[in-house]
Amino acid sequence: MTDVNLPASDESVALPMLQLRRLRVMKSGHVVYDQAFHDGVNIIRGDNGSGKSSIADFIFFVLGGEFDHWKKVPAQCDEIQAEIMTTRGRLVVRRETSSKASPIHVFFGKFEEAMASGLDGWERFPAHRQGDHESFSQLMFRSMCIPEAQSDGASNITMHQVLRLLYADQQTPPGRLFRFESTWDTKAIRAAVGDLICGLNDYEAYETSLKIRDLEKDYDQASRQLSALLSVLPPDTALNRPEAVGSQIAELERQRAKALDRIARVDDLINSSETKSFIAESRSARDAIEKQSSKIDSLERGISNSEYELEDLASPDYSPAG
Structure with a gap:
């Protein structure tokens, strides 16, 4: 070759x-x-x-x-x-x-x-x-x-x-x-x-024009993304400037940090006497529910027995004793 x-x-x-x-x-x-x-x-x-x-x-x-x-x-x-x-x-x-x-x-x-x-x-x-x-x-x-x-x-x-x-x-x-x-x-x-x-x-001018074309595409894409983000903002807010959006984001971050702090200290924020009272009331309510459940079971058994007796009375083969 x-x-x-x-x-x-x-x-x-x-x-x-x-x-x-x-x-x-x-x-x-x-x-x-x-x-x-x-x-x-x-x-x-x-x-x-x-x-x-x-x-x-x-x-x-x-x-x-x-x-x-x-x-x-x-x-x-x-x-x-x-x-x-x-x-x-x-x-x-x-x-x-x-x-x-x-x-x-x-x-x-x-x-x-x-x-x-x-x-x-x-x-x-x-x-x-x-x-x-x-x-x-x-x-x-x-x-x-x-x-x-x-x-x-x-x-x-x-x-x-x-x-x-x-x-x-x-x-x-x-x-x-x-x-x-x-x-x-x-x-x-x-x-x-x-x-x-x-x-x-000399390709310098050609390469520069290609870079300009690519930068224009990037700009158009960023502009479309910004327009889409602005379109979802509530119309009655003043979040139409970058600094306003940044301020709102900072405020939401502060609120989020505060909520996370309360979640981390939930045991300290709850009063122990309130906890005992809540537990006692829960036990009392549970006992009352169990008693009512027992009564309901007794009544359902009585109803079931009465239904059996009524079926026997309605049967043609039934004859009274004696």
Whole structure:
């Protein structure tokens, strides 16, 4: 495997460079398109509907773009392969069309070597950063000697974002410099990509704008929480200022501490004579309840016996004694 590293002295003066040297499109293991490209301007020409836009879509996708709006015929293709020349060396990449964010497999070397190599000769890179695993965009920026953004937020600048400026499909309005994306697009990223392409290579303004965006989100969340808290306060109170709320909290804390102190000293607060009187009254009431319960039991037994006698008298077999 060929490493894509240059000596430090060469890196300091190397200019970012990316060239597409070859593009090959596959379907079920068969080649359906194979084209080599040369230095300078390459023109792809053909009649309407011959597939010029589809070739541009293939290039956009294999270089790291996220795309899944394939036309009917290109949608039947399942893999795209490309040979790329960068500042640090030659790469061969292949990518399946099953998903717009499918990973990219990379071989460090020439196209013929890559096709003859087994699976061990390829490395897999995800479309987006996954923990400590380097993404395909990070690999490409490093290979092209483009400085990477310094913060996790700024790492949103990917090959997809760069390619949006270099490529526009037929559905994109002609007045837009960036390929149109209605679902997700930010001015900060467009500005950072523009600066990067123009050679500024400075992410400080972009990182600052991202921090401002995050702080604004935090402020909006805190503002919503404060509004929710104020909405539950009684309307006739003056708890509409932080110091008033703090004063009320302090007063409630004092009342709570006082109640806890009384609970801790409950034995000292109760009069012993009152306790004895309460116990005596409780015993007297218990004795009276027991006596009444005995009377009730005696009456219930008498009632039960009388019911038996009444049943005997009502029986047709009953005859008085004597």
